[in-house]
Amino acid sequence: MSLEMTVFVSGIMGVFLVMVFLQIMVSLSSKLAIHLEKRESPDDK
Amino acid sequence: MDVIMDIIMNLWSTMAFDNLYWGNVVMWGIAFLLIYLAIKKGYEPLLLLPIAFGILLVNLPSDIMKEGSGLLWILYHFGEEWAIIPPLIFLGIGAMTDFGPVIANPKTLLLGAAAQGGVYLTFFGALALGFTAAEAATIGIIGGADGPTTIFLSAKLAPHLMGVCAVAAYSYMAMVPIIQPPVMKALTTEKERKIRMKSLRKVSKLEKIFFPIITAIVVILIVPDAAALIGMFCFGNLMRESGVVERLSNAAQNELMNIITIFLGVSVGATMPAEVFLTPQVIYIFVLGCVAFATATACGVLLAKFMNLFLKEGEKINPLIGAAGVSAVPMAARVAHKVGSEADRKNYLLMHAMGPNVAGVIGTAVAAGMFLSVLK
Numbered sequence: 001m002s003l004e005m006t007v008f009v010s011g012i013m014g015v016f017l018v019m020v021f022l023q024i025m026v027s028l029s030s031k032l033a034i035h036l037e038k039r040e041s042p043d044d045k
Numbered sequence: 046m047d048v049i050m051d052i053i054m055n056l057w058s059t060m061a062f063d064n065l066y067w068g069n070v071v072m073w074g075i076a077f078l079l080i081y082l083a084i085k086k087g088y089e090p091l092l093l094l095p096i097a098f099g100i101l102l103v104n105l106p107s108d109i110m111k112e113g114s115g116l117l118w119i120l121y122h123f124g125e126e127w128a129i130i131p132p133l134i135f136l137g138i139g140a141m142t143d144f145g146p147v148i149a150n151p152k153t154l155l156l157g158a159a160a161q162g163g164v165y166l167t168f169f170g171a172l173a174l175g176f177t178a179a180e181a182a183t184i185g186i187i188g189g190a191d192g193p194t195t196i197f198l199s200a201k202l203a204p205h206l207m208g209v210c211a212v213a214a215y216s217y218m219a220m221v222p223i224i225q226p227p228v229m230k231a232l233t234t235e236k237e238r239k240i241r242m243k244s245l246r247k248v249s250k251l252e253k254i255f256f257p258i259i260t261a262i263v264v265i266l267i268v269p270d271a272a273a274l275i276g277m278f279c280f281g282n283l284m285r286e287s288g289v290v291e292r293l294s295n296a297a298q299n300e301l302m303n304i305i306t307i308f309l310g311v312s313v314g315a316t317m318p319a320e321v322f323l324t325p326q327v328i329y330i331f332v333l334g335c336v337a338f339a340t341a342t343a344c345g346v347l348l349a350k351f352m353n354l355f356l357k358e359g360e361k362i363n364p365l366i367g368a369a370g371v372s373a374v375p376m377a378a379r380v381a382h383k384v385g386s387e388a389d390r391k392n393y394l395l396m397h398a399m400g401p402n403v404a405g406v407i408g409t410a411v412a413a414g415m416f417l418s419v420l421k
Contacts, residue, residue: 003178004169007419011165014415015408018267019158022407023151025259030148033251 064106068319072104075322076314079212088219092192092310096212099314100322110315117315120308125316126204130309131197132277137302138193138406139281140294142374144256146400149245152352153366153397157404159348160370161412163188163341167333174329179203182416184330187214188337189409190221191372196313197274198413202420208316209327213334218373224335225380228342229368237350238388240363242397250286257282264411270421271414278410338371345370345401362397369398372405 001009057063079097083090102109102117109115124130147153164185171181179202186198187210195214199207217224230238257279264275284294349367356362365385369377378398385394 003419004172004181007178007182007416008165008168010419011168011412011415012162014268014418015158015161015411016155018264018411019154019404019408021267022260022263023154025263026148026151026154026256029255029259030151030248030252033249033255037249037251 061106066319068323069104069106071323072100072317072319076101076104082219089215091306092215093219095307095310096215096314099311100208100317101314102311103315103318110318117312120312121315124305124308124312125196125200125207128197128200128273130305131193131200132273133301133305134193134309135274135410136277136281137297137305138374139257139278139283140285140297141302142282142285142403142406143399144253144282144403145248146245146396147404148248148252148256150397150400152362153400154404154407155352156345156349156362156367156370156401157406157408158370158411159367160341160345160372160401160405161189161408162344162348163337163339163371164409164412166340166344167337170336171329171333174333176326176329177203179420180206182420183207183210184333185337186210186409186413186416187217187330187334188341189372189405189412190214190218190338190341190377191406191409192218193309194274194372194409194413196309198416201417204316205321206330208313209322209330210334211313212317213331216331217334217338218376221371221373221376222380222383224338225342225368225371225377226384228339229346229365229381229384232343232346233350233364235388237353237364238385239392240361241389241392242361242363242366242394243359245396250288253286254283257286260407264407264414268411268414268418270417271410274410274413275407278406341371342368345405363392363394366394366398366401369400369402370405370408372402372409374402374406375399377405378402 076097079093082088083093110118168181168185171184183199183203186195192214195210199210261279265272284290345367346364349362349364353361365381369381371377381398382395385392
């Protein structure tokens, strides 16, 4: 594959790969954060 | 009489007039235009004003840009060529950014990615016009409408294009309200523009603390070349959200940001002497930059429409917020809101559009990292 096509394909794939992973990880980390906060809140009371 | 003439000639030879040529005067005109746009029209004045003055200074014959000793050369060399200033600006941007809308609706991250399509399509446009791959990448990144990223990438790949590309990026950022609405309206129906989105949920402090940590890990593991930008961006955001280093966060947002903005602007302007700027290439770069920006807008809108094909009624996205996937924060989000409210006065899209808008900042930095990983 030519350099230009390599730049294009790897670029588009890289950007979407990052965003898809990030979306998954942000969703999971949100769930974890909400879970931790729920567990903590009864102790606060 | 001869003595007087000698004195006058000696005096004349110490002046700069002999080294002046018509190109310098044209550049003064460009500098005056940018100063006018910054002061009178309020177009990105924080950057256009220092850039314009840098252009003026470098086109007044002097040694201010002399390699090794000129003041602006030193600022340029250590600030931009060493790519120190753009990551520091990202630190400040991170400290100013609220990622709540992205965390509340992570789908919008994809819209930030889609807008980078314009960057890559313009890359081919630039290649077709005879630019090298490294130059084409630098021109393409203008479509991300992110000045610091454009400067960061050009410093690494095409330093000779830095000034032009930076001015193009900041000019188009200021022209978001002019360039984007026609593209947005052409690609959406009235019905689509009226789509109302569910209110965003409240995001907790812990979620906001997790976000920069997760983002830094994910992005840097996949695109290590984006580490400088994303690392500083996430660190700035962690300082903000942690709430325990308010002084540092404020310093990053205000004092540090202001100081580096001065250095960045004036030294970027100084990379535009007449002999570099007054070439046909510059016209191509401005045209390609505009194409990149319009295409990036279109890609964001089109992906939002595509996502709607798979989303249930009530969860659909207003495609206008896809246009905010270019990074110009918060201007692009405001434009999405404005175009949406023209179709439905009570449709409040601003917070929804902030999601793809801040995702676009990450997306452009990632796109720059991908260019670097292949081309450096």
